[in-house]
Each structure stands twice: as C-alpha cells, then as structure tokens.
Amino acid sequence: MDRNPSPPPPGRDQEEEEVAGGDCIGSTVYSKHWLFGVLSGLIQIVSPENTKSNSDDEEQQTELDEEMENEICRVWDMSMDEEICVGILGNMACFQEICVSISSDKNLGQVLLHCLYDSDPPTLLETSRLLLTCLSQAEVASVWVERIREHSAIYDSICFIMSSSTNVDLLVKVGEVVDKLFDLDEKLMLEWVRNGATQPLDQPQEESEEQPVFRLVPCILEAAKQVRSENPEWLDVYMHILQLLTTVDDGIQAIVHCPDTGKDIWNLLFDLVCHEFCQSDDPPIILQEQKTVLASVFSVLSAIYASQTEQEYLKIEKVDLPLIDSLIRVLQNMEQCQKKPENSAESNTGETKKTDLTQDDFHLKILKDILCEFLSNIFQALTKETVAQGVKEGQLSKQKCSSAFQNLLPFYSPVVEDFIKILREVDKALADDLEKSFPSLKVQT
Secondary structure: OOOOOOOOOOOOOOHHHHHOOOOEOOOOOOEHHHHHHHHHHHHHHHOHHHOOOOOOOOOOOOOOOHHHHHHHHHHHHHHOOHHHHHHHHHHHOOOHHHHHHHHHOHHHHHHHHHHHHOOOHHHHHHHHHHHHHHHOOOOOHHHHHHHHHHOOHHHHHHHHHHHHOOOHHHHHHHHHHHHHHHHHOHHHHHHHHHHOOOOOOOOOHHHOOOOOOOOHHHHHHHHHHHHHHHOHHHHHHHHHHHHHHOOOHHHHHHHHOOOOHHHHHHHHHHHHHHHOOOOOOOOOOHHHHHHHHHHHHHHHHHHHHHHOOOOHHHOHHHHHHHHHHHHHHHHHHHHHHOEOOOOOOOOOOOOOOEOOHHHHOHHHHHHHHHHHHHHHHHHHHOOHHHHHHHHHHOOOOHHHHHHHHHHHOOOOHHHHHHHHHHHHHHOHHHHHHHHHHOOOOOOOO
16 A cells, blocks of 8 residues: 655644644654544544454454544654654653663663664654653662663763754753763763773873873863853753762863863853853842852862862962952842841841741752852962952952851851951951951951
8 A cells, every 4th residue: 555654734723833833743743633633543443342243253353444544654654753752752751650661671771772872863852851761760760870881882972962962952951861870870970081081090190291181071061162152041950060070089180181171161160150140230039040050160160279279270360359259249149039028027127137048948058158168268369469459459348358258257267367367468447347347256466
C-alpha cells in the first residue's frame, strides 16, 4: 500500500493554534491533539466490547476504514522520528514507576546515552531532558551516573555541545545535566576535570615546562558566554557548576591555571557583579530573584581571589574597590529585603525590624556568608593608598563602611579593627565616627 509519510494537516478548529506552535510535539509539526485522537480511536476499535468472537473460536480480525488506516500509518511514520521517541520517553519518565522501568532496561539505557552523540539539537535537547529527569529520581540516579561514567565519549560530546552550540535552550538543559551529575558524584566531577589535562594535576610544575590544558572549564566558559548573550538570568546553572568546581582543589586549579581561561572567567564574573546583577538603579527586591546566581558568582570570585592573588588581573588597585562597592551594595539590598513594612502589625513602635535570615530565607543566609567572607578577604589586602582612593571616590564612605561593619561584626572583628587602623592614617575624623558608631571595636591607637 502506497502511503504518504507527511504529517497530517491541521484541523480547521486547531489551525491557528498549531501555526503558533502551541500544539506541536517538540520542534515537529505533528499535533498533540491529532495524535491523542488517533490513539483514542484505535483503542476504541480494539477494545474487548467492540470485538465479537466467532462461535468456532476462530480469531476475529478487525477491519479498519481507509481513513483510520492512513492515520495509523502516519503515526508509524512519526514514531520513526528519534526526537519524538525520546521526548515521549521523557514525558513518561516523569512518573516514578515508569522512570524506574526505563532505567532498569540496560539496553534502552545504552540506546538513550548514544543519542547524546547525535548532531540534531532537538534530539539532544530531548535526550538531556530525559537524563535530567532520571538523575533527579533518587532511586535510579546512581544507575545513570555509573552508565555515564562507563561511556567516556559522553564527556567529549557534552564538551563539544557546550563549546560550539548556539542553541541556548540546549545549552541550559545540558548545563543542568552536568550540574546534577557533579552534585551527585564528586568522583565523576574530578574525572571530568582531569580528563583534558596533558599532565597530572599533582605533578610539580617544575617537572614540566607547560601548564596542563583543561578542556572542561573552557567549554563551560564558552557555554556561559553564549547563554549570557541571550539572557543573563539563565546563567544560574553554569555559575553553580563553576561553584561546584571550586569545592575541590583540582577544580580551582583547573580554573586559575588554564591558559587565559582563568582571566576570562574572572572578567566575566567581575563584569556580572559590577555591571549586570543587583545594580544601584535596581529595586532592592531584585535580590530575591538573583540571590542564587549571585551566591555562585561571588563564591567563585572569592575562591579565585584567595588562591591566585599574584595574577595580573587581580591587582588590588584594579579590582578591590569595584568589588567592595558591589559587595556592600548587595548587603545593603539584603538589609532592605529583610525589613518589615512600617505599618506591620508586629511592630508596635513603627520602626522596621529585621527578620531572622535563617528562618526567612536560607538562600539569603548563604549569600550573606559568602559576601562577608569575600569582603573580609579584600579588607585584609587593602593598602593605605587603596583606602585613600576609596574614601575619595566614595566606595569607602561612612554609610558604606557602616553597612560593611554591620555585617562583618562580630565574626570578623580583627579584620575590621585592622581596617580602622589604616583608615585613621587616611581620614582620622571618619575613623573616629565609625568607632563611635561601633563601640564594640577595640582599636589600639
């Protein structure tokens, strides 16, 4: 029988919706409503109540009309589309029992992982979505981690996608898979970090004239740049991947020792916090939307700053004052977010009160800890010349210093006291005012 493998035309009542793409299956032109209609019709035809048995128990054959037969042929053609098959499995895997069943099939698992070697972006997107769904199920996550570890070529495929794709949806989804993998298994993360090295990370530098080349970090950087070009708010996942890398020494070394990449990552993150996120003309409440990505960005910046202070791009006069300004601005916005409205029923005096950070927002508490640690490290590195410049330009005004002290005290009292000593040499009046505002400081003059 000759048949046309083309997708069916849309119905009159669905034409406008399908043209808009809202009824399409994935990136295809197949209609969801059409597919469900055909399958429902087929189920009704073959259901027991519609099947009559012959008296001699001979097998009954159900005759299909020509229209239904053509529709079923089209469904068969559609099922030959790899993207659609993986997409359907991805939807089914949202149910735990089905996810367990899919994950238990070793052969199916091998086939799905091989889909990551495909060159078709929609297929890669649906495969990544399915993998992320399975990795998010605690009961089967370890199965997929081990399978991915066994398929070393998956590393190459993911690196290639991150370094070359311009499909932001695909980059975000692949990033979510990598982020989940690294969060689940530190050993796999270390293997991937070391995978592109030309020499072992623990080999002394003097034994080799060349620094190792780490493929993973440059690929992450390229993906982050591409995502940022379309929407900086989608950077969260790649910033968190970098943050996970900084939790292990090999990860930090992969960032700071990779030729040019350490500088590029620093410049990207520095630009994000100084010119993109949580700016002076943004409302303080913006912090609620950006708190997780800011926590990751500042955490990575802090790790690089603490481990590689001799790098040219980390010279104090170039980065400290802009970073201090950004750190204090985020802390000030945090204070505003934690204040209760003046007409709050809980406030009898009309004064605003801070809520408990730990109870109110766990993520803000994490962000505050990262900010304070980073700020204290920068304060410890300040010179008299830099402090004088900061006082003159406004980064170290009385208001901003007060905001910094409020958050640094009492845990970083020695750091604040040392800063006051330097400040007194630059501006004695400002130092005295700050000491009066914070009597707990015990600065020896």
